[in-house]
Every structure is written in structure tokens, then in C-alpha cells.
Amino acid sequence: MSKNITKRSEDYSKWYNELVVKADLAENSGVRGCMVIKPYGYAIWEKMQAQLDKMFKETGHKNAYFPLFVPKSMFEAEEKNAEGFAKECAIVTHYRLKNDPDNKGKLIVDPNAKLEEELIVRPTSEAIIWSTYKKWVNSYRDLPLLINQWANVVRWEMRTRLFLRTAEFLWQEGHTAHATKEEALAEAKQMHQVYTDFVQDFMAIPVIKGAKTETERFAGADETFTIEALMQDGKALQAGTSHFLGQNFAKAFDVKFANQEGKLEHVWGTSWGVSTRLMGALVMTHSDDNGLVLPPNLAPIQVVVVPIHKTDEQLAEISEQVNDLVKKLLKLNISVKFDDRTNLKPGFKFNEYELKGVPVRLAIGPKDLENGTYEVARRDTLTKEIVSKEGIEMFIVDLLETIQKEMFDRSLAFRDEHITEVDTFEEFKEVLETKGGFILAHWDGTAETEDKIKDLTKATIRCIPLDRKEEAGSCVFTGKPSEGRVLFAKAY
């Protein structure tokens, strides 16, 4: 199988688009801006879902499901939120088609089936969920509400890219309600940490934790916490956000509770989400010119075994031994595939699994049978070694752990090499143009300066890092005083 993927150094964006399709992750559909997530891509998403779902449940959340549609009057109740999403909404106006009288076999929208009120296809579910919470919350005993939803949402983006920006995408959205500000803030921070742990430990992607500036905040939030990752081309990608909503939605939807003294108060809210966008981050953090590189914790197939044989007899002997190994690996919860298709050459298979990013490949031929060995190849480093078949199960267990760890370490090293502190705007622009990556610079704290820098350089403030050191300085653009550096980058 020939890969024929553009090299990253030639055209990173083209490499990404080609790889996503050729590795069978996703493809464009016949519907503008909407993608088809193919079985191999979806299998990775399922692994991500399973792990996140486990982490949500361990932190006390339950899943539920709320409607796809939001009536316009409900949608506009929280003004900032409505304004933030109004420009990219799919709107349902009719509920019936009828036969086209002028064109047999064709259908037209039935003008007699116009909805009294338009329905917005949810771009996010705060409105529909808070209108429900109004019914669910009466007393402090009903709080906290800790609910998550796995769903599809629609944002009518004009320029779309597979996984990174699609008109429809899949995500989870947590929506919680609390009796106190402190508790809601703690929840938003907790989920920020859950996302950090997931992205770092499972996706092997290092992130910088921070808060968004007011400009970049979620529409309707008082505070947005974000995790920011760095892609190989030096652009940042927002990997997950957790919002402290204050009492904004509680006020918009009149959600009050009687506290222990019987006094009515508005509840405090959070919401938090990650989406299929993470699939794009996974590809752009680890993969190379040969194809995908998947971290073992998310690989649908962790180990593949390819037999190398000339005779049916050899294959039979190999199969017997490999089937035994497969059983042992499955018992250790390792997902393994024995590819004994006889119509394809080993070289073709090697290429295919390289393209698909399978972390570990074993090959076994007549010589290995004789010597009691396997050839073990790592996808991430493209290195090979000969390993004795005795105890190879535990060798593989260790190797998968090593790969997971080293993939993170390499991404972290790359990321850290691409954080640059600058003190002048000249430097700022130069680093952005030549090296890219994250730039730590002083900022005067105004939206005006933020906007100007964005207009001039396309770089945005990704976040105010949570662990930044207090450091008096002057804004890189205006020279006005600043209390610490913020993180700039061009971003996806």
C-alpha cells in the first residue's frame, strides 16, 4: 500500500487533511461542512469517550439527555450567550415536505408547515438545560446538580476542516448547578483538572492550564478555564474549556433555591466540554510523514502481529505460536490483532499499520521460529529489536507503558522548546514568524491592546497561565504596566 502523503515540511495543512482521510479517521460528507467519522476514527473516539465518562462518573456526575432543538425565545434568554452563537446557527423553520407539483419525484418544503416559532439546532445546551433546571431546583437539598451529556452540536462555520472545525461535531457538555459561588468555582476547576489529566495521561499531549481573557471567554461565562496544547507546526490548539457561569444563566432562566434559612437565592453554574476536535490535536501532536502515531492508551489496536512465511506449513506453525501469544495478551487487556491474511504481502501490511499508527508491530518468520524470537517494531520511534518469545507478554506490557510515557516526554520537550519569552513587539513578531509556538509576553490587560495585536499578527492570548509568576513588566505593545506575562500564539 502506497501512502502518498504530502510531507509535513512541504505543507503541514495538506499533510493533516490527507492523513486524516488516508488513515481512515474521517472524510468530508455530501453535506457542507459536516464530516463522516469512519470506523477507525470512531474507535479512537470511543476510547476517549469511555475514559472521560469514567472520570466524570468518578467525580460524581451522571449522564442525561436534553433536546437537540432550542426554541428561539429560549435561546435568546441569556443575551450574551445568544449573541455569541447567533451568527452560526442552523435554524429549523418548517416541519414537512410535500411533492413538488411541477416536478414528479421531487419534494419541496410545504409552506403550510411553517413552525410558529423557529427552532435553533443547539450550538451548546445551556439554554435548554437551564430552562429544565428551573423545574428541578427548589431547595438546597436539590443541589448540586452534576450532569453531563454526550451529544452532537451544530455551529455553522464558514471555513471547516475535518475534526478541527466542522458544522456538526460530537462532544460532551457538563452542566452543573450549585448553592454557592465557592462550590461552583471549585467544580469548574475540578473539571479543568480532569481535562488536564485526560489529555496528558491518555492523549500524551502536554497542556498549559490557564484562564481566558474577557475577550476570549465563553459567551455567558464569568470565567473560562482552558487547556492549551501546541501542535507540531507551532500553532496552539484549545483542547478543552471549563466555565464558571456565575449566576448568569440562573438569572436568565430564573433558577432559584430556598437555602437552609428558607431564603430564595439564584444558583451558581458551570459548564465544560471537550469535542471531536481533540482527534485533530491527537493527529497534529504525534503523527509523522509515515502516518498516524497513536499513544497506546487510545490505540484501537495496540499490537499487531504479522507472519512472514513462504509455505502453508510455516504459516501453520507461526499461527499456533501466535494464537497462544494473542490469548495471553488479551488476558492482560492488550488489544492485539493477528493479521494472517494471505492475499497481502508483509510489506503492504507494515505500511498499513504504520499509516494507522499501531504502537507495536511484531513480525515472525521461519528464522524467528528457529531462534524462538520476534522482531518488535515501535511505531513512535520507528526502531526495531529482536526479542525472545519467552516472557514477551511482559516485555510488551512494559513497552506500551514506555511508549506512552516517551510520547508525552517528546511532546513536552517540543512544547517547552517552543515557549519564548519576549520583551519587545519586534521580537514578538519575529518569533511568531520564524519559530512560532507560544510566546510569553507582558500585556496591559486591555481588550483594545489584545485586539490590536491580533489584527497585526493573528496571534491571540491563549490564556493567562495559572502558574505564572508575579513579575512586574511593561506591555509588549503599549509599554503600560503589567503584573505578569500572558501566553500568546496563533491558534487553530
Add this chain to the structure above:
Amino acid sequence: MSKNITKRSEDYSKWYNELVVKADLAENSGVRGCMVIKPYGYAIWEKMQAQLDKMFKETGHKNAYFPLFVPKSMFEAEEKNAEGFAKECAIVTHYRLKNDPDNKGKLIVDPNAKLEEELIVRPTSEAIIWSTYKKWVNSYRDLPLLINQWANVVRWEMRTRLFLRTAEFLWQEGHTAHATKEEALAEAKQMHQVYTDFVQDFMAIPVIKGAKTETERFAGADETFTIEALMQDGKALQAGTSHFLGQNFAKAFDVKFANQEGKLEHVWGTSWGVSTRLMGALVMTHSDDNGLVLPPNLAPIQVVVVPIHKTDEQLAEISEQVNDLVKKLLKLNISVKFDDRTNLKPGFKFNEYELKGVPVRLAIGPKDLENGTYEVARRDTLTKEIVSKEGIEMFIVDLLETIQKEMFDRSLAFRDEHITEVDTFEEFKEVLETKGGFILAHWDGTAETEDKIKDLTKATIRCIPLDRKEEAGSCVFTGKPSEGRVLFAKAY
């Protein structure tokens, strides 16, 4: 906690509506015809999903995800399918809202953001999926395609009821493509059997397997296989369908493959689905005037333990023992909850778990501590017994199995008592009015007679049972010859 649910004998429909809400399964939302699936209801759905997903994967299927929207021209490609769903489609016509110039803070549809082509919110995904399969299928080597999707769909029903008929619902839809008619038919039958096994073994609902008449067939299918269940009020409920699509969609979307001789042929298709409607069947098969009755295989909480105590000391002693039991049960994969809330009386808790359908309730008080016993209550039979704490884990394992089996047996007995063979139309109408249930009667095989019977009695042909015996007879309505009886009922 007072239940205040209407009795089934008073008003079955009201009982159902109230129970679904009071047992925290679902409720109506602020969006016409759309429901909110509440956490407890969703937890049951998650258990159903997990089991079905396992069964789909064991039969070789993979999950994928296709777009929510279908462009009108794509939707109308398969004419029968399009016609079948045209009357109940939500249609997206615009992609942007703007500020209402006459009404500050309000939004209106932006007339400048009209879509060139309307988008249908999928009522089912054959069109979008077959338009994709066209790209995926070239040669016999690409077949079979065995794909499933978990998704939401929208059918704009005018009269809706929680779970049974909602404008939006959740479901899975399998879509497969095959090289031969035989293989596609075998697939449709296999999935028919998977649904039968799931509904009988996990939901404890007996079903009759059959084929739909042409009138009742899925729009675009050559054959629809169905499983039909009987509810307590004598009405039938279609619990799952599996369709043999012939080459209809392959022809509509021009999906061809080169066979082994290199000749181009249209592929053969199937589709199959079950939905959140099954939640309604679960409620209406097993539950009673006291609330839900859940089969152990789908109960989010299988066992609840309620302490009965007067002093803190007693509670401490009880807790120590119960915590030990909980650990043992969890090890046996039994989901168990120890309800040690001190602000609620045991009687209140008993009521709550009865309403929620928890299969087994243990109570333990000072006397039980003394005697080394638990009081064990079954939800399905409302019976209690005193059981020694020694070896109670295995007693519970057995009891859960017994409950699962006996719930099925009781439903089967009820169902079998409600199958009546009739030979005259007078009898037909009388049984339908008095006893209800399934009626086995001869039918002349014409859609005309089927329609007339439906108009006169509201009964439809639920299916032509697969295991019916060959039996010459005369149509119950026209007296014309018939080769065997078909299954009639009023249905949900």
C-alpha cells in the same frame, strides 16, 4: 415519599405518563414533542446501549458517525423512502440569526442567510449513508460493510408520548452492504435474532418474531422483520425492526462493486434499529401500581440496603457489617447502594426504591444484628423473607437470576394468555374490545382488506409470524382463501 400514581385499572395511559415522570425516567421539555431523559432513565438506556453494542461488535459490526443533516436532493433520491418520511421532517432553511432592529435583545432569522438547498434533519440515515457507501465500495474486497451508528433522529410526530413517540429520539441504526442477496438476507435475519435475544434475555420481554406486510414495511425495504411485544393493557408494541433493503438504495445512490469476475453489480443492503422506545416497553411490560419493576440485567441499582436504627451506635454497627457486604457484592459485579442517609425515614426510602424499581432491597435493624440476618424484599413479587447473613452474597446472586427469569416467565404467561385464535369477524371485534391482546386470524393477503380491518377496528397486522403453521383457512373479513394466520393487534 408519597407516590400518588394513578392505578393501572383506572387509566393505564395516565399511569404510564405519571410513572415515567415520577420514577425520574423522563419528562417533557420546553420544546414541543421533545423529551428530557433524566439521569435515572438515562442510566437504564446506557445499560441497554452497552449490551447491544457488545452484541453488535460480537457479530462483526463497527461503529461510525454520519451527519445529522441530509440535503433535500440526497433525501429524495430513494423515492419510496423519501415519500415515507417527507410528512414528518424538520427542515433547516437558514444558518444565522440577527438582532431584531425593532426589539432590543431579541433575535430574528436573518433573511440573507438562506441556505441554497434545504437540509433535512435525519429521520433515518439511509440516504446519507448510502451516498457515502458509493465512495467506499469499489470491489467485492470492500464488502461486506458492517456499520452501526448511535445517534439522535427527528420525526415530526403530531401526537407525542414520552419514549413511545417523540419528535426527537435516540437510537442505533445498523447499515450494511453485501455482495449477494443471500448474504444480505442472512444479515437482516441475524440482527432480527440479536434483537430477539436482547429483548428477551435482558429486558425480560417475550416477543413474537415475524415479517411485516407490505403496507407496514419500512419505506424503501423489500422485507421488514419485526419483534412484537405485548403490553399489560393488551396493546402491541413493535420493539425492533430489521430490514432487507434489496438493491433499492444501491440503485438510488449508484453503489456498485466489481465482482470476482470483474463485472459491475449493485450491492445488497440491510438496515436495522432499536430506539429509546424500548424504555416505554420496559415500563409497560413489568411495572405495577407501586412503581417501576426493573429486570436485574438492566437495573442501574440492583440491590439497595436500608439500615433501621434508633441510635448512632446502632448505625455504626450496621454500617460496618453492610460496608463489608457491599464490597463483596461489588466484587461479584452486582451494583449495590447502601442508603445511610439519616434525614430520611426507612419507610420513605422503601417507597422510593419501590417507585424506582430496584429489584432487591435489604433491610437491617438491631434485631437482625442480634440474629445475624437481613430482611430481603423482592420488588417484582413484593415478597419478603429473613435470610442469614452467612453466604448472603451467593443468595443474592441466585435471587437476581431468579427474578430475571421469573419476570420473563410471568410476561410470557400473560402474553400467551392474550393470544386468541378467531375465525369470524364478530369474534375478532369482540376479543379486541373485551380482552385485547394478539389475535391470530386468517387474512386474504391484500392491502385492501388490511386497510378495511384497520379502519373498522384500529387493529393492524403486527406481523406474519415466522413460525406459523401452514393452515388453509378463509379470511376473517372477506372469506377468501388464506394459507395461514397472521397476528393482529391494536398497537402503540
